[in-house]
Amino acid sequence: MKLTSGVSQLVEALRCLPGIGPKSAQRIAFHLLEHDRDGGRQLGQSLTFAMENIGHCKSCRTFCESEQCDICLSAKRQDSGLICVVESPTDILAIEQTGQFQGRYFVLMGHLSPLDGIGPMELGLDIFEQQLRSGAVEEVILATNPTVEGETTAHFIADMCAKHDVSASRIAHGVPVGGELDLVDGMTLSHAFSGRKKVN
């Protein structure tokens, strides 16, 4: 009785956005209907396209609507022989903003968490091991988050690199311990990269 079904459906659907409660959802719905139909239309299309078509790059696992992402397709980056391992696609954005790293990435989409059933396979480490085996990788930079889980994951991957005689390094401390990598400023990240230490 209070809202017509189209409006209440929209308000309900907006609740899927993280941090949006019922009151905010209502305000957003009315804002779009009253002041920004073009924006709302564009967002509707982008969401529909993204949810249907965006998968994962077959080489680095980042979000991507084609088979391989632009970074993986770049010959220059491939030739560098460097792979930086990160937990999430947002970490790539943060690192790219420093402009300092010219290699490729591998995105774990998480970290090892045996209690949640997240093991090496769930992080795509079988794909990663194939890349190590190919001989095209000279150095792996471990840029997982400086948390307990991130460190454990980094150690696990360092051992995997050692097994394949590939050198591995961990980005320097400088990123605040316990924090999230993609919240760190560019300067700190740059320092963390240049001060990286060999771990095997």
Next chain:
Amino acid sequence: MKLTSGVSQLVEALRCLPGIGPKSAQRIAFHLLEHDRDGGRQLGQSLTFAMENIGHCKSCRTFCESEQCDICLSAKRQDSGLICVVESPTDILAIEQTGQFQGRYFVLMGHLSPLDGIGPMELGLDIFEQQLRSGAVEEVILATNPTVEGETTAHFIADMCAKHDVSASRIAHGVPVGGELDLVDGMTLSHAFSGRKKVN
């Protein structure tokens, strides 16, 4: 180079949401892609439907995807002879939550603001005047916001009611002056309704 076009389009499109900056837009996009594709798909569909199909009720001007809204279609509410005039559809929700008002509404979608080119026609007051003329309206309750513009608009509509010999009342003060009607708690709103004063 940093984000594939589908992902960056989504991040860009999310910026149309009020209060969402570039960083939040990124986090929302990745959250939906990683953890809630169903929610994102549903939101995409609801937005597309809403932006294309939701117009205004021909009687009360609230948002509605059919010709008339459920409240206007209700014979019981029509028979009450009461019309409550509000500035925005969210005000209807706030009033409906008190469960105290059993009449119909008229939504101005704003208030008089000559400097912005918003006069009586822009607020649909021509439609409202037809309703006064029809003889079916016994009392008009003016529930515009307790702001300078809301008061001015209420006075203007009270004069219009007087011209057509329709009684008009203003909701009682009790709603904090300078505040927004839809942020007021239900108890305060109930008091404001029962303590309303005749203005002509």
